[in-house]
Amino acid sequence: MRILIVGGDAAGMSAASQIRRRQPSWAVEVFEAGQRTSYALCGTPYYLGGVVREIDQLVTLTPEQFARERGIPVHTGHLVTAVNPARKSITVKDLATGQSRDEAYDRLLLATGAEALMPTGLEPGPAGLFYLRSLDDAENIRRAMGKAKSAVVVGAGYIGLEVAENMVEAGLEVTLLGRQPAPIFEEELQALAAQALSRPGLTFRSMTDAVGLSPAPSGGLTVAVSQGEAVPAAVGVVGAGVRPRAELAAAAGLTLGVKQAISVDRFQKTSDPFIYAAGDCAESYHRLSGAQTWVALALGANRQGRVAGFNLCDEPEEFPGILGTSIMKIFGLALARTGLGLEEARRAGFPEAVKTVVKQHSKPGYYPGSTPVTVIIIADRATGRLLGGQMGGTLEGVGQRINTLAAALSTNMTVKEASGLDTAYAPPFAPVHDPVVIACEVAAKNLKG
Amino acid sequence: MRILIVGGDAAGMSAASQIRRRQPSWAVEVFEAGQRTSYALCGTPYYLGGVVREIDQLVTLTPEQFARERGIPVHTGHLVTAVNPARKSITVKDLATGQSRDEAYDRLLLATGAEALMPTGLEPGPAGLFYLRSLDDAENIRRAMGKAKSAVVVGAGYIGLEVAENMVEAGLEVTLLGRQPAPIFEEELQALAAQALSRPGLTFRSMTDAVGLSPAPSGGLTVAVSQGEAVPAAVGVVGAGVRPRAELAAAAGLTLGVKQAISVDRFQKTSDPFIYAAGDCAESYHRLSGAQTWVALALGANRQGRVAGFNLCDEPEEFPGILGTSIMKIFGLALARTGLGLEEARRAGFPEAVKTVVKQHSKPGYYPGSTPVTVIIIADRATGRLLGGQMGGTLEGVGQRINTLAAALSTNMTVKEASGLDTAYAPPFAPVHDPVVIACEVAAKNLKG
Numbered sequence: 086m087r088i089l090i091v092g093g094d095a096a097g098m099s100a101a102s103q104i105r106r107r108q109p110s111w112a113v114e115v116f117e118a119g120q121r122t123s124y125a126l127c128g129t130p131y132y133l134g135g136v137v138r139e140i141d142q143l144v145t146l147t148p149e150q151f152a153r154e155r156g157i158p159v160h161t162g163h164l165v166t167a168v169n170p171a172r173k174s175i176t177v178k179d180l181a182t183g184q185s186r187d188e189a190y191d192r193l194l195l196a197t198g199a200e201a202l203m204p205t206g207l208e209p210g211p212a213g214l215f216y217l218r219s220l221d222d223a224e225n226i227r228r229a230m231g232k233a234k235s236a237v238v239v240g241a242g243y244i245g246l247e248v249a250e251n252m253v254e255a256g257l258e259v260t261l262l263g264r265q266p267a268p269i270f271e272e273e274l275q276a277l278a279a280q281a282l283s284r285p286g287l288t289f290r291s292m293t294d295a296v297g298l299s300p301a302p303s304g305g306l307t308v309a310v311s312q313g314e315a316v317p318a319a320v321g322v323v324g325a326g327v328r329p330r331a332e333l334a335a336a337a338g339l340t341l342g343v344k345q346a347i348s349v350d351r352f353q354k355t356s357d358p359f360i361y362a363a364g365d366c367a368e369s370y371h372r373l374s375g376a377q378t379w380v381a382l383a384l385g386a387n388r389q390g391r392v393a394g395f396n397l398c399d400e401p402e403e404f405p406g407i408l409g410t411s412i413m414k415i416f417g418l419a420l421a422r423t424g425l426g427l428e429e430a431r432r433a434g435f436p437e438a439v440k441t442v443v444k445q446h447s448k449p450g451y452y453p454g455s456t457p458v459t460v461i462i463i464a465d466r467a468t469g470r471l472l473g474g475q476m477g478g479t480l481e482g483v484g485q486r487i488n489t490l491a492a493a494l495s496t497n498m499t500v501k502e503a504s505g506l507d508t509a510y511a512p513p514f515a516p517v518h519d520p521v522v523i524a525c526e527v528a529a530k531n532l533k534g
Numbered sequence: 535m536r537i538l539i540v541g542g543d544a545a546g547m548s549a550a551s552q553i554r555r556r557q558p559s560w561a562v563e564v565f566e567a568g569q570r571t572s573y574a575l576c577g578t579p580y581y582l583g584g585v586v587r588e589i590d591q592l593v594t595l596t597p598e599q600f601a602r603e604r605g606i607p608v609h610t611g612h613l614v615t616a617v618n619p620a621r622k623s624i625t626v627k628d629l630a631t632g633q634s635r636d637e638a639y640d641r642l643l644l645a646t647g648a649e650a651l652m653p654t655g656l657e658p659g660p661a662g663l664f665y666l667r668s669l670d671d672a673e674n675i676r677r678a679m680g681k682a683k684s685a686v687v688v689g690a691g692y693i694g695l696e697v698a699e700n701m702v703e704a705g706l707e708v709t710l711l712g713r714q715p716a717p718i719f720e721e722e723l724q725a726l727a728a729q730a731l732s733r734p735g736l737t738f739r740s741m742t743d744a745v746g747l748s749p750a751p752s753g754g755l756t757v758a759v760s761q762g763e764a765v766p767a768a769v770g771v772v773g774a775g776v777r778p779r780a781e782l783a784a785a786a787g788l789t790l791g792v793k794q795a796i797s798v799d800r801f802q803k804t805s806d807p808f809i810y811a812a813g814d815c816a817e818s819y820h821r822l823s824g825a826q827t828w829v830a831l832a833l834g835a836n837r838q839g840r841v842a843g844f845n846l847c848d849e850p851e852e853f854p855g856i857l858g859t860s861i862m863k864i865f866g867l868a869l870a871r872t873g874l875g876l877e878e879a880r881r882a883g884f885p886e887a888v889k890t891v892v893k894q895h896s897k898p899g900y901y902p903g904s905t906p907v908t909v910i911i912i913a914d915r916a917t918g919r920l921l922g923g924q925m926g927g928t929l930e931g932v933g934q935r936i937n938t939l940a941a942a943l944s945t946n947m948t949v950k951e952a953s954g955l956d957t958a959y960a961p962p963f964a965p966v967h968d969p970v971v972i973a974c975e976v977a978a979k980n981l982k983g
Contacts, residue, residue, distance in 0.1 A: 095966075128900055128961050142900035372956070383966045384959050405954030412958035421958050451577055451591035480962060485934035488957045488968070492941035495955055505854030506944055507821070508937045509861035509870050510833050512577050513929060517544075517832045519937070 086111040088397055089175060089190040091165045091333065093117030093148070094124065095383060096364025096390035097196030101157045103394025111398075113157060114188075116177055118164040121220055122148050127383055129223040130244065133230065134251025140220050168193065168337035170357050192359050192397050195334055195347060196390060199327040199365035199381045206297035206309070207239065207323050213306045214298060214321045217244060226322060230255060233319030237308050239295040241266045244324030246278070246415050252320075253286040260316045261289045262308070267413070267420055271427065271461050273442050274420050274477040281418035290316075295323070327381050329366045342368045344379040351403045353393040361397060363389035372406035372495060373424055373472060374433040380409050410491045412483070419480045421487035424473030424494045430463050437466035441528035445520035447482035452512040458482045460524035462500060466532050469499035471525070489521050500528040535560040537846055538624060538639040540614045540782070542566030542597070543573065544832060545813025545839035546645030550606045552843025560847075562606060563637075565626055567613040570669060571597050576832055578672040579693065582679065583700025589669050617642065617786035619806050641808050641846050644783055644796060645839060648776040648814035648830045655746035655758070656688065656772050662755045663747060663770045666693060675771060679704060682768030686757050688744040690715045693773030695727070695864050701769075702735040709765045710738045711757070716862070716869055720876065720910050722891050723869050723926040730867040739765075744772070776830050778815045791817045795828040800852045802842040810846060812838035821855035821944060822873055822921060823882040829858050859940045861932070868929045870936035873922030873943045879912050886915035890977035894969035896931035901961040907931045909973035911949060915981050918948035920974070938970050949977040 088104055090097045093115045104113045115122070123145045131137045148159040160177070166185065167176035174187045201216040203209065209216060215226045230236070234257060238249040241263025249261045266278035266289060282289040294311040298321065301307045305319040329346035340356035342348035347362040349355055351370050355362050364386035368377040385407045395402035412421035430438035441462040448455035456479040463473035474490035476483045493503045504525035510517050518526075537553055539546045542564045553562045564571070572594040580586045597608040609626070615634065616625035623636045650665040652658065658665060664675045679685070683706060687698040690712025698710045715727035715738060731738040743760040747770065750756045754768040778795035789805035791797035796811040798804055800819050804811050813835035817826040834856045844851035861870035879887035890911045897904035905928040912922035923939035925932045942952045953974035959966050967975075 125898060125900070125961070125966075127959070128898065131901065131961055136902060137900050382959070384956065387966055388954070405951070406956075408956040410956045410958045412960045412963050414960065414962040419963070423956070423958070449574060449577065451574070451586050452580065453585060481930060481933070484930070484963050485938065485958075488955070488970075489934065489937040489941050491956050491958065492938050492952075493944075495942075495951070496945035496947065498945065502854070502944070503941075505837070506937070507833065507855075507857040507859045507872065507940050509859045509872070509934075509940065510576070510831070511861045511863065512574070512580055513863040514861050514868070514933050517574075517836055521937070 086191050087189065088113045088192045088194065089188060090115045090194045090196060091175065092196035092198055092364070093122040093159050093161070094196065094198055094364070095386040096393070097194065098123040098146070098151065099387050099390030100194050100196065100363060100394040100397065101151070102155060103391050104398055105155055105157055107395070107398040107400065115157060115159040116163045116165050116175070117159055117161050118180065119219065120161045122146060122151055122159055124220055126218070129217055129220065130247035130251045132223050133227055133248060134254040136251070140224055143220060165333060168333050168360070170337050170360065173359060190359070192361070194393055194397060195355070195360065195362040195366060196364045197330040197333060197366040200330045201323070202326045202328055203323070204295070204325050207295055207325070211298060211300050211306050213319060214323070216323055217248060226320065229320045230257060233257060235259070235318040236320040236322065237262065237316045237318035238322050238324065239308065240324035240326070241289070242268060242324060242326060243413055246413065248322050248324060249287060250414070250416055257286070259287050260318065261287065262293045262295050262310060262316070263289070264292055266291065267415070269426070270420050270422060271440065271475055273459060273461060274475055277418055277459065277477040278415055278420060281415045284416065327365070329379060331366050334362065334366070343377050346379040348377070352396045352401065353389055353404060354396065361393045363393040370404055370406040372408050376433065380407060382407065382409070382411060408491055408494050410487065412487060414480060417479060418477065419483035420477050421483050422473070422475040423487055423491040424471070425463055426473060426475070427463055430465070430472045435465045435472055438472055439464055439466050439528070439531055441524060441531045443520070443524045443527050445523050446516060447478065447520070448514065449512050449516045456482045458486070458520045460520050462524045462528040464500045464528045464532055469501055469529070469532055471498050471500045471503050486521060500525045500532065504529055535640050536638065537562045537641045537643065538637060539564045539643045539645060540624065541645035541647055541813070542571040542608050542610070543645065543647055543813070544835040545842070546643065547572040547595070547600065548836050548839030549643050549645065549812060549843040549846065550600070551604060552840050553847055554604055554606055556844070556847040556849060564606060564608040565612045565614050565624070566608055566610050567629065568668065569610050571595060571600055571608055573669055575667070578666055578669065579696035579700045581672050582676055582697060583703040585700070589673055592669060614782060617644070617782050617809070619786050619809065622808060641810070643842055643846060644804070644809065644811040644815060645813045646779040646782060646815040649779045650772070651775045651777055652772070653744070653774050656744055656774070660747060660749055660755050662768060663772070665772055666697060675769065678769045679706060682706060684708070684767045685769040685771065686711065686765045686767035687771050687773065688757065689773035689775070690738070691717060691773060691775060692862055695862065697771050697773060698736060699863070699865055706735070708736050709767065710736065711742045711744050711759060711765070712738070713741055715740065716864070718875070719869050719871060720889065720924055722908060722910060723924055726867055726908065726926040727864055727869060730864045733865065776814070778828060780815050783811065783815070792826050793828040797826070801845045801850065802838055802853060803845065810842045812842040819853055819855040821857050825882065829856060831856065831858070831860060857940055857943050859936065861936060863929060866928060867926065868932035869926050870932050871922070871924040872936055872940040873920070874912055875922060875924070876912055879914070879921045884914045884916070884921055887921055888913055888915050888977070888980055890973060890980045892969070892973045892976050894972050895965060896927065896969070897963065898961050898965045905931045907935070907969045909969050911973045911977040913949045913977045913981055918950055918978070918981055920947050920949045920952050935970060949974045949981065953978055
């Protein structure tokens with residue numbers, strides 16, 4: 086049995102490791118266009134700010150370690166240019182020699198990841214303009230930051246906000262362009278994000294799109310915007326979102342699904358019985374809506390790779406699905422979410438979704454360090470079911486709290502049931518009635534009203 | 535309709551508030567032997583250490599506030615000396631005048647709380663010996679600490695550990711006597727507790743019982759111990775545990791249950807159809823074992839009071855039950871638990887309970903401030919079910935993390951299901967695979983082995 090894997094990041098290497106463990110005698114080989122495997126892309130913004138000092142700290146395992154310690158050969162610098170389902174082979178180009186060859190598989194895993202969206206007018210090219218999708222990108226940006234005093238960041242989602250924060254911490258004067266700050270959160274939390282962005286060294290221009298760019302006369306670049314004056318800066322980073330990298334799959338005739346991601350079942354199998362897909366290139370099952378969706382989040386990618394590894398070894402294993410749980414830091418503010426937002430819920434088949442917003446404290450008022458926590462609950466009036474939760478507050482106040490709701494959502498609890506959770510209480514940690522519990526209590530009342 | 539409530543702390547006042555809200559025209563009156571209502575006993579150790587500056591900060595609502603703001607009369611200084619179910623009355627003694635009278639009820643709630651266990655030889659009496667069961671006790675101890683240089687604390691459970699910590703922080707030389715430190719945790723976490731207790735200003739004498747005490751020649755007291763030298767100290771605090779205060783109920787012929795707590799159903803009804811009980815004096819339904827149990831924890835007491843309030847107003851409401859979730863701080867160490875420990879599980883009808891211990895990090899290794907977290911999972915080999923979880927680590931590492939497991943336990947998840955929880959990931963908060971998720975993965979493997 087020979088299993089080939091296209092892509093050497095989270096999903097691909099998780100699968101490879103499982104296959105090696107479960108079927109030590111089978112051949113498994115990985116083809117990766119870049120030079121690195123298995124790295125923490127989510128850590129790169131913190132490398133820009135110097136919080137992470139060395140880029141190599143972000144590499145979990147190198148290709149050499151995979152080969153030596155796990156017996157998994159990784160062909161780096163090898164770009165897969167075609168999948169040939171009829172012949173059960175892939176066409177591989179060795180980027181060092183320029184030579185192409187075919188490699189035959191019995192089973193194939195596509196783990197090609199996601200790629201940056203590049204809005205019209207913001208294509209890479211000009212000196213000083215960057216996208217952040219690899220450790221190489223991170224090194225190039227940090228190098229450019231060394232001589233820079235100013236930066237422009239396009240996009241106020243996860244990447245844009247984290248990059249802007251870290252550039253401010255590194256001492257640059259930063260202009261951040263976007264519609265709303267942290268748009269995947271409810272508006273009450275977007276307001277907290279806007280407050281956190283209001284600080285020296287940072288100018289957030291909301292409701293502002295970048296529409297073009299040109300080299301600046303004095304060096305660096307100038308970003309043309311949809312309203313107001315153009316923004317000059319020494320360095321520019323675009324964080325406009327990502328999309329699944331599914332061209333190979335599409336060209337091979339595989340079915341694409343949500344947002345043009347590779348369509349898979351919960352066993353990570355594609356429309357071809359010998360081809361699996363996992364990670365950011367593939368769809369994910371959403372536990373709440375019960376529908377396929379597409380999100381690019383690290384835990385899901387790792388898990389899909391693992392699940393694919395089991396199934397590629399004929400051990401049936403089902404992907405548990407995602408809730409879209411995520412968390413981010415914006416200076417001293419933490420924002421977190423799990424499950425569906427209000428509009429998402431209404432679109433996902435819960436027309437009677439109701440939003441409840443409460444503001445509570447992270448600890449009893451008498452204990453030092455108690456901070457406000459805003460908790461938002463999305464619940465279904467028709468069934469009483471908890472559909473989603475979001476939180477904003479200090480890093481400590483929000484940090485792990487969101488996972489209480491993620492766990493509650495995993496089992497289709499009603500908000501009434503969630504209001505009865507037996508949470509931990511002691512003054513240094515939480516109030517008797519945790520903010521999560523109170524928010525669910527209020528939500529349960531709101532459903533009746 | 536006239537509803538009387540015996541006891542003005544968490545359970546009693548929660549019930550009174552619900553009754554007032556649901557049936558504004560009904561008479562509801564509270565009888566409380568002390569002078570205070572609704573206060574945070576769990577905050578008192580931090581008053582000893584000066585973390586909480588004023589004792590009044592620990593009072594949520596005073597009797598005057600209940601009367602004025604909520605229309606609930608509270609008779610403080612009134613000791614209930616008998617319940618007369620046949621006449622549907624209670625006998626009340628006004629402690630100020632010494633006069634007794636009968637008060638008739640249509641329905642009665644007993645919320646008499648718990649009282650300190652007083653081991654033989656350690657009865658209160660000698661100057662300098664204290665129990666910590668009220669705000670008055672806390673004020674007396676803090677006053678005694680003012681002139682003291684040394685203290686002895688008897689008992690290494692929650693109260694003993696928190697009192698010892700706060701006395702050390704206040705500058706006293708403290709000797710702590712006990713069997714194991716933090717005995718309600720698994721031994722791996724007891725070892726962490728022992729480490730945390732090994733510090734200047736504190737001597738922990740393990741496997742040592744206090745067996746008697748006498749006034750010291752130089753003032754203060756001397757505690758005789760089961761092994762080694764007697765301990766002299768200026769101040770002594772005994773934290774030997776608590777028991778339900780159920781004498782009134784017993785004398786009235788109500789059925790007692792686990793640990794002589796008042797037997798109740800999930801609607802908080804006692805064996806008398808007109809009498810309810812709630813809080814530390816009553817049994818609690820354990821969500822996992824399905825059996826009645828007895829624990830004295832603040833959240834459960836508040837909730838039982840609330841549930842009793844509904845039922846006293848003829849609105850059926852079921853107590854959701856407890857998991858025994860709790861958390862404590864020992865200097866920089868946090869210990870937390872939910873559900874059943876290994877031995878508890880075996881005794882509670884899960885003879886095939888298996889323990890898994892993992893040590894993980896609170897954040898990715900490359901992000902500053904990542905700290906070790908020990909996670910213990912108790913799971914049932916017969917069914918795969920998650921039965922309990924315990925954790926030890928830094929305050930931030932453990933703080934809210936235990937509630938993820940509490941939520942998972944609430945819905946009878948298997949460890950395999952819990953290993954698929956969609957937890958939040960970002961470098962400043964958690965690793966891709968949260969310690970909880972990894973612990974459940976390892977536990978699922980262990981069940982197969």
